[in-house]
Structure formats: C-alpha cells, structure tokens
Amino acid sequence: MSEPITPAKTRIGGRAIVDVVVLTILSTIGILGFATAYQDEGWILAGLGGLFVGTAAAIGAYFLRLGAITTMLLAIIAFFLFGSAFAAPGVALFGFLPTLQSLASLSIGTIFGWADVLTLRAPVSLPEYVTAVPYVATWFVGVVSATLAVRWLPVRRRTAWRAGLLLLGPLALYIVGVLFGTEEPFFAALRGITFAALALVWLGWRHTVTSKVGAQGNRLLLRNKIVGTSVLVVASIVVGIFGGALLAPAPDNRFVLREEVQPPFEPLNYPSPLAAYRKYTKTLEETTLFTVEGLKPGQKLRLATLDTYDGIIWGVAGSEVASDGSGAFSLVGRNFPRAPLATIDGASELTITVDDYEDYWIPDIGYISNLEFAGSEAKAAAEALRYNPATGTAVLTSGLSEGDSYSLTARLQRDYETDELLDVPVAGLALPPVSNIPDVLTAKAKELAGDATTPIEQLRAIETALQTTGYLSHGAADDAVNSRAGHGADRMVDLITREPFIGDEEQYASAFALMARSFNYPARVVMGFDPKIETSGGEVKVLGAHVTAWAEVAFEGVGWVPFYPTPDDTDIPQDQNPKPQSEPQPQVRQPPRTEKDPNDLVAGVEIDDSEKEDDWFLQIPGWVWVVLVSLLIPALLVFVPLLLVMLIKSRREKQRRNAASGDVAAAGAWDELVDRFSELGYVIPANRTRKGVATDLVTQVGEAGAPLPLIARRTDELVFGGETIEPERSVDIWTEAMGAVEAARATVTKGRRLLARYRVSTARAWFASLVARAAAESERLPRRGKRRA
Structure with missing residues (x-):
C-alpha cells in the first residue's frame, strides 16, 4: 500500500497522467452524442472547453494542496471565468472576456438549458445559453474524474473495480449524449466500439502486477499483455459490428428524451383570436394592421387555426388534450418541421411589417419553412417563436408590436377540384374533442347534405346551401339587418333557425365546421385575412376589414381542403308579411337586446402589457446563481443516488x-x-x-x-x-x-x-466477488516489493 499524498509529494505520476488522458478521450467520445442535437459547431467548443477547464481545475487544486471544498470552489471560479469564451462567446467581451450577459447565460443554461435542449426542435441553434449544457456536463465530469485519477486512485490498491469507478463519469456523458440526441445517432457503432475497446484495454493495463519477476518474466508478461490486448480489441470490433447490426434498434425505435417531453408553451394562456372577430370589422375596420410584400392574388393570410369547441368558443387544444393538434407548439430555432399531412404545390415568400397590430399570433401563409426577424431584437424574437407544423400556425410569446418585421418562406397546399376527391376518404385524425354541439345543427347538417354519399359531396352540398341561402352581415350600423357577434351554441342555433341565415365569416365557418364534426369528419376553423388583391409583387396594406374565416377538412393522403361557406350577398330581404298592428300583446317587461348597440358586440382581446414574467431570472445577480449551483450540485450527488436506490429497493420488495x-x-x-x-x-x-x-x-x-x-x-x-x-x-x-x-x-x-x-445487496455482492477474484488472481502471481507511492 502506498503512502498518502503529503505536501511534499505533489508530482503526478506517469500512470496518473495516462489515466487522465484516457478519461479525457472517453469523455470526448461520450460528448460527441450531442452532435445531432445542435446545429452549429459551438457545442463542440463548449464541450471540449468544459472538459479542459474541469480537468485543469482538478490538477491545479492538486498542486495547490487544496481540500475537497476549496477544490470545488476553484473549479466553480474557473467555470465562470473561462465559460464565456467556450460556451457564450457571442455575448462575451471580445469573444472571451466575461460580461454580465455571458455570466447570466452560463447560469441560466446550467439550470434551464437542459429543458430547452429537449423542447427545442433539433438541431438546436437558439437560445444562446443552450451551449452551456455540454459545457457544464463535461466540466463536472472533468473535475470529478481528474480528481479521482490524481488523488484517490494512486494511494489505493490498484484493482479493476476501483479503476472502473473512474469510468462512471465518461459513461454518464455517453448516456446523456444519447438521451439528449435525436433518433438519428451520430456514428453510434463506431463510437460505441471505440469507447468499449479503449475502456477495456485501459482496465486491463491499469491492473498492476504486484510481483517481482526477472527480466525474462517481464518480457513474457508484456508479450502476453500485448497479445491479450490485441485479441480484446479485435473481439470488441467483431462483436460490436455484428452485435450492433443484430441488436441495435431502428432509428424510429430509438429512445431519446426529446420525444417524451412535451413543449413548455401552453396556448390556453393566450386568448382565441376568433373571439375578437367583430373588433376587426368595427373598431379596426379602416386601420392598417400590417403591410405585406409578395402576396399573390387569391392568397389568404393565416392567423390562427382552431380545432376544439366547448359550446362557447373555438380555440386551440392544450398539450395535455392533444399532443399533435392545434395546441402542440414547440421551439423551432431555424429549422421548421414539415407538415404531417399536406400535399405541397409550390412555395411563397412574404415580408411582413407590423403597423397597428398587437397580438401573439403571427400572420403567415401555408406551412412555414423559414422565418427570420429583422432588427436589433431579431435574436430575442427568434427565441420567443413557437410553431405548430400540423396547423401552419406560429406565435410569438413576447408578442408582436408596431415596427416588428419578418420575412418568411412557406410551402403551399395544393388546391384540389371536387371531382378529384370523390373517391378519397377523410383522414383518420384524432382531433381534440368538440362538445355542446346543438342538436338542431346536427339535424340541419343531414338536411343540407341531402342524398350525397361521399364526404366531399356532403361537405360541398352544405357549403353551397349556406352560400346560396344565407346573407352576409357584420352587424354594422349600415347593414340592412343586424346580426349578433359570437359563435357560441346559442348563436349557432340562432343562425340555423333564423330564415334566412344571417351572419358573417365567424358564424358561417363555425357552423360549417360543427356540421362536418357531426359526421365525424376532422374539421377545424381558420381565422386570417383576405386583402383580395388583383396584382402580385407590390405592397399590400392589410386592414381590419380584411379579416375573414373559413373551415378546413382533412382528406387522406391529400391534406387540409378549405371550404368557404360564407355568402357574398348582403342585400337581405325584409319581412314581407308583417304581423297586424291590432294584435294584442302581453304587458311583459322585455330584457334589453344586445343588437340595439352594435358596438357592444365587439369581443376585445386583452393583452397584458406588463413586463413579461419570462425575464425575471435575467434580473437575478450572477453571484446568486453561483451560490445556487454550488449548493445544487452537491445536493444532486447526495439525493439522486439515494432516490434511485430507494426505487430499486421498493420495486424489489413489491x-x-x-x-x-x-x-x-x-x-x-x-x-x-x-x-x-x-x-x-x-x-x-x-x-x-x-x-x-x-x-x-x-x-x-x-x-x-x-x-x-x-x-x-x-x-x-x-x-x-x-x-x-x-x-x-x-x-x-x-x-x-x-x-x-x-x-x-x-x-x-x-x-x-x-x-x-x-447500498443494494446485489451490487455489493458483485463487487465483493470481483474483489475476491482479483485477490485470488494476484496471489497466484509472484509477489513484488512495496509499490511506489
């Protein structure tokens, strides 16, 4: 047994240096698993930088003869001192000197970056602090592994299980890289074989022969080691290649955490824009909301897609209701996913400048493939962007306001003629539920569908009936007949039972979608803007009067087909058979009717102009994060293993x-x-x-x-x-x-x-048997003199 390290013995032995080098290589192989999760190369700089900083801090603390607590303090100081250069160069002074913003990025990324890496759509590029994740992971492994290699292992009997403990850090990095990656692995076979072969070879050579033999015996042992190592490497490669080919799961079955985690954005916290439909047609009728460049004739702007109804309002379903419906928004960075159900026919490019429009919903077209904000706030806006590929809807959690500008490229859904869809069934989608559909609406749907048998014929019959027998009225003062706002169940009954039908796009699109749902067809309501331009290429000012709504129904292998049930006729006929004036009326006090004041029908959208709660953590000083991280890491080391052992024992007993x-x-x-x-x-x-x-x-x-x-x-x-x-x-x-x-x-x-x-008894028994076998093996070899310190 060697002597403990004393102040005079601070030189690192050659074997300890080899241990540090091997552990560094293994950690590098492990961190490469993050390659598919990040877009640019900043993550590899952060990962290697964290490994270097952590290892250097551990070795420096060894030479300075620091204790465990002071070693950790030195490592934390080094973490923040050099972290700006490796993990946050974009916000560091001259690219490497710490600033308040770079220190905040390191602190935020250390705590919150793990969740953002999982909820961002891979490959991740934003926000800035997500590169702190590989930095802090490799930093921690570097500190622990190097400390054990230069302090703990050299002063204890060299056994395979003690050396194996040092592999836990690199192995943890390897597992984290797999879990935080994507379904497409990064050279999984090559990395796995290299990691396993290097670890096994190192364990074999790490075991010291505690015997004294002659020169010829040394040569024989060295030759046997070389031969054994060669056989081990070849066997690892063969088993890894053939075993991996047989046992490795397909990419679709690969378990990664990002597929199990729901995005943090909750759309139910934001008001449905359809509730404010009459606000656009009355209060904002002549107001320029935004200016669009690149819009072509016949194209409509999409604002929001709504697929759940509760008898009061059409809205978006929260993530706990439907994981792939209108509420499934996710961070996308610069990479927008393709629509799961769409037939793409061409693309369109728009540039939109916001004027008098303040809301969270982003006007767009089709299915976005790229969106970039302009101006100094572009990065912050990109970090607040969420997108739903199933509906083609985007939101900005920080809200759009006057002066914002963005450019987008979108894929467009192909238009289908009715004849092309006669033999096509509706798509088998499980949309969020609708409830409280009035019975009279269901009965009216069957009446209007008539003798039609195919889905497209039934839907076209309903669409045509609403268009030709109804009239358009926004409830404005100059309309011939007033119409109530809203699209609740009572308003739907009023629309269908009144002859003729009277309403605007809000009511007709809602009624059509509910009728389609009564046939169990996947239908949804879309709200947007239709400037009705005649020429392409110029600037188009979109006014509040251009607001519109329509319905969409999904067809198998085709995509979402639009339906426009709103009539164009505003010349509403007056009642030709008035009741006799002499008819006696009961003297009953009637409640005031809401139609008397059309302006009271506007349902406004309240937007919170107060300071965003998402920015509260940016106000916390950096030293607070340092203290929290210093306390959090030891707490995790103590309580996470305890929790895992408790779960194992509980399951065993059960x-x-x-x-x-x-x-x-x-x-x-x-x-x-x-x-x-x-x-x-x-x-x-x-x-x-x-x-x-x-x-x-x-x-x-x-x-x-x-x-x-x-x-x-x-x-x-x-x-x-x-x-x-x-x-x-x-x-x-x-x-x-x-x-x-x-x-x-x-x-x-x-x-x-x-x-x-x-403790877990099975693990304790395994280690005991491993030690016993190692002791028995060492007793069979001639004994050497006392080991060096």
Whole structure:
C-alpha cells in the first residue's frame, strides 16, 4: 500500500497522467452524442472547453494542496471565468472576456438549458445559453474524474473495480449524449466500439502486477499483455459490428428524451383570436394592421387555426388534450418541421411589417419553412417563436408590436377540384374533442347534405346551401339587418333557425365546421385575412376589414381542403308579411337586446402589457446563481443516488411480496431479510442453508438476531411443506422478517444506517466477488516489493 499524498509529494505520476488522458478521450467520445442535437459547431467548443477547464481545475487544486471544498470552489471560479469564451462567446467581451450577459447565460443554461435542449426542435441553434449544457456536463465530469485519477486512485490498491469507478463519469456523458440526441445517432457503432475497446484495454493495463519477476518474466508478461490486448480489441470490433447490426434498434425505435417531453408553451394562456372577430370589422375596420410584400392574388393570410369547441368558443387544444393538434407548439430555432399531412404545390415568400397590430399570433401563409426577424431584437424574437407544423400556425410569446418585421418562406397546399376527391376518404385524425354541439345543427347538417354519399359531396352540398341561402352581415350600423357577434351554441342555433341565415365569416365557418364534426369528419376553423388583391409583387396594406374565416377538412393522403361557406350577398330581404298592428300583446317587461348597440358586440382581446414574467431570472445577480449551483450540485450527488436506490429497493420488495403463490412470497420474505442485513454491512455466508445463514448472522448481530433461526425454520416449512399457503401466512412471515430487520438496524451505528440507504445487496455482492477474484488472481502471481507511492 502506498503512502498518502503529503505536501511534499505533489508530482503526478506517469500512470496518473495516462489515466487522465484516457478519461479525457472517453469523455470526448461520450460528448460527441450531442452532435445531432445542435446545429452549429459551438457545442463542440463548449464541450471540449468544459472538459479542459474541469480537468485543469482538478490538477491545479492538486498542486495547490487544496481540500475537497476549496477544490470545488476553484473549479466553480474557473467555470465562470473561462465559460464565456467556450460556451457564450457571442455575448462575451471580445469573444472571451466575461460580461454580465455571458455570466447570466452560463447560469441560466446550467439550470434551464437542459429543458430547452429537449423542447427545442433539433438541431438546436437558439437560445444562446443552450451551449452551456455540454459545457457544464463535461466540466463536472472533468473535475470529478481528474480528481479521482490524481488523488484517490494512486494511494489505493490498484484493482479493476476501483479503476472502473473512474469510468462512471465518461459513461454518464455517453448516456446523456444519447438521451439528449435525436433518433438519428451520430456514428453510434463506431463510437460505441471505440469507447468499449479503449475502456477495456485501459482496465486491463491499469491492473498492476504486484510481483517481482526477472527480466525474462517481464518480457513474457508484456508479450502476453500485448497479445491479450490485441485479441480484446479485435473481439470488441467483431462483436460490436455484428452485435450492433443484430441488436441495435431502428432509428424510429430509438429512445431519446426529446420525444417524451412535451413543449413548455401552453396556448390556453393566450386568448382565441376568433373571439375578437367583430373588433376587426368595427373598431379596426379602416386601420392598417400590417403591410405585406409578395402576396399573390387569391392568397389568404393565416392567423390562427382552431380545432376544439366547448359550446362557447373555438380555440386551440392544450398539450395535455392533444399532443399533435392545434395546441402542440414547440421551439423551432431555424429549422421548421414539415407538415404531417399536406400535399405541397409550390412555395411563397412574404415580408411582413407590423403597423397597428398587437397580438401573439403571427400572420403567415401555408406551412412555414423559414422565418427570420429583422432588427436589433431579431435574436430575442427568434427565441420567443413557437410553431405548430400540423396547423401552419406560429406565435410569438413576447408578442408582436408596431415596427416588428419578418420575412418568411412557406410551402403551399395544393388546391384540389371536387371531382378529384370523390373517391378519397377523410383522414383518420384524432382531433381534440368538440362538445355542446346543438342538436338542431346536427339535424340541419343531414338536411343540407341531402342524398350525397361521399364526404366531399356532403361537405360541398352544405357549403353551397349556406352560400346560396344565407346573407352576409357584420352587424354594422349600415347593414340592412343586424346580426349578433359570437359563435357560441346559442348563436349557432340562432343562425340555423333564423330564415334566412344571417351572419358573417365567424358564424358561417363555425357552423360549417360543427356540421362536418357531426359526421365525424376532422374539421377545424381558420381565422386570417383576405386583402383580395388583383396584382402580385407590390405592397399590400392589410386592414381590419380584411379579416375573414373559413373551415378546413382533412382528406387522406391529400391534406387540409378549405371550404368557404360564407355568402357574398348582403342585400337581405325584409319581412314581407308583417304581423297586424291590432294584435294584442302581453304587458311583459322585455330584457334589453344586445343588437340595439352594435358596438357592444365587439369581443376585445386583452393583452397584458406588463413586463413579461419570462425575464425575471435575467434580473437575478450572477453571484446568486453561483451560490445556487454550488449548493445544487452537491445536493444532486447526495439525493439522486439515494432516490434511485430507494426505487430499486421498493420495486424489489413489491415483486417479492406480490409473488404468484404463497410459498414463493414466503421465500421472498427471507431473501428480503438477507438483502437488508447485507446492506446493513453484515457478511452473508455463501452456499449455506437458511438455518446456516441464520446461525452465522446471530453470531454477528448478537441478541437482536435471536429470532432469525425461528424465521428460517418457518420459512423452510412454508416453502418445502408441500401445501397451499394462504396469503395470511405469507403476510405473517413478512411481518416477522421485517421486524428482525428493524431490530438489527437499531443496533448498528448511524453511519451504517446511512450507508445502508445507498447500498443494494446485489451490487455489493458483485463487487465483493470481483474483489475476491482479483485477490485470488494476484496471489497466484509472484509477489513484488512495496509499490511506489
């Protein structure tokens, strides 16, 4: 056994240097798993930089003879001092000097960046602080691995299991790289084979032969090691290639965390724009909302797509209702996903400048493939952008305001003629539910569909009936007949039962979509703007009067087909058969009608102009984050393993208690007792009967172990008695076994009880057998002199 490190012995041995180099290479292989998660190369600089900073801090603390706490403080200082250059050069002074913004990025990325990497659509490019994730991961592994390599391992007996503990850090990086990556792995076979081969070779060479042999014996041992290493490397390559080809899952079945995590954006926190439809047609009728360049004749701007109805309003479904519906918004960075159901026919490019428009919903067209904001706030806007590929809808969580400008490129859905869809069924989509559809609306849908049999014929019949028998009225003062705002169930009943139909796009699109839903067809409502231009290329001023709405129905293999049920005729006929004036009327006080004041019908959208809550963490000083991280990391090291061990033990006990038969449950009670005693630090003899194990434990435990022989005898009777064991008897033996465990626990020290919480008996037995085999192997070799320090 070598001597501990003293202040005079600060030189790092050659073997420790090799250990550090090997661990660094393995960590680099592990961090390469992040390659598919990031877009540019900044992540590799951050990952390698974190590994360098952490390793250098650990080695520097060794030379400075610092203790554990001061070593961690030095590492944290180095983390923030050099982190700006490696992980946040875009906001650092001259690209490498720390600034308040770069320190904030490091702190925010360390805590929140993990969630953002998972919720951003890969490959990730924004926000700036997401590159702090590989930086902090490799920094932490570098600190721990290098500290163990230069301080802990050289002063202890060199065994395979001790050296194997140093592999946990690089292995954790490898697993994290896989979980935070995408379904498309980054050279998975090559990385896996290289990692495994290098780790096994290092473990083999790391084991020191503690014997003194002659020169010829040394040459023989060296030759055997070289031959064994060559065989191991070749075997690793062969097994890795063929085993990987047979056992590796297909990319679609690859488990990655980003596929299991729901995006954090919740659309239910934002008002449905359709509720403010009459605000555009009245209050903002002549107001320029935004200016569009590149719009072509016949094209409509999409503002929001709504696919859930509760009897009051059409809205977007939250992520807990539908993971792929109108509420499934996600961070996209610079990469917009393709629409899951669309037939693309051409593309369009628009430039939109916001005038008198303030809302979260972004006007667009088709299905966006690229969107870039202009101006000094472009990066902040890109970080606040969320997109739904299923609906082609985008929102800006920070809100659009006057002066904002953006350019977009969009793929356009192909237009289909009715004849082309006669034999096409509707798509089998599970849209969010609609509720409180009035019965009269369902009956009217069947009436208007008539004798049509195919989905497209039924829908066209309803569309034509609404267009030709209804009239258009926005409820303005100059309209011939007033019409109420809204699209709740009562307004839908009023629209359908009134002759003729009177309403605007809000009511007709809502009624059509509900009628389509009554046939179980996947239908949704779209709100947007239709400037009705005649020429392409120029600037178009979009006014509030240009607001419109239509319905869409999904067809299998085709995409979402639009329907425009709103009539164009505004010349509403007056009632030709007025009631006689002499007809007596009851003297009943009538409630005031809302139609008397059309302006009261406007449903406004309230936008919170207060300071955004998302920016609160930017106001927290950097030193606070340093303190939080300093406390969080030790807490994670203490409590995360404890939680994992608790879950393993709980699952183990539950499986044993709930065995299929009573005799197996009784045997499980004894096995659980033995495992608990092992975790308390008692030695469990191998290859002994229950009676023999109980006798041996009594000699170790003392008086508290007196019940063990009786429990062993009763367990044998239940297991080997040959009779059916009632559940009550197995419960009794479990109660006795756990009582014996608690009695033994009370006799040990607090330190042993605490250590037992981190132990799992199977792992302890495995390590014990590994140590025994290593000791037996070393005894067979000629002994060498005392090892060097």
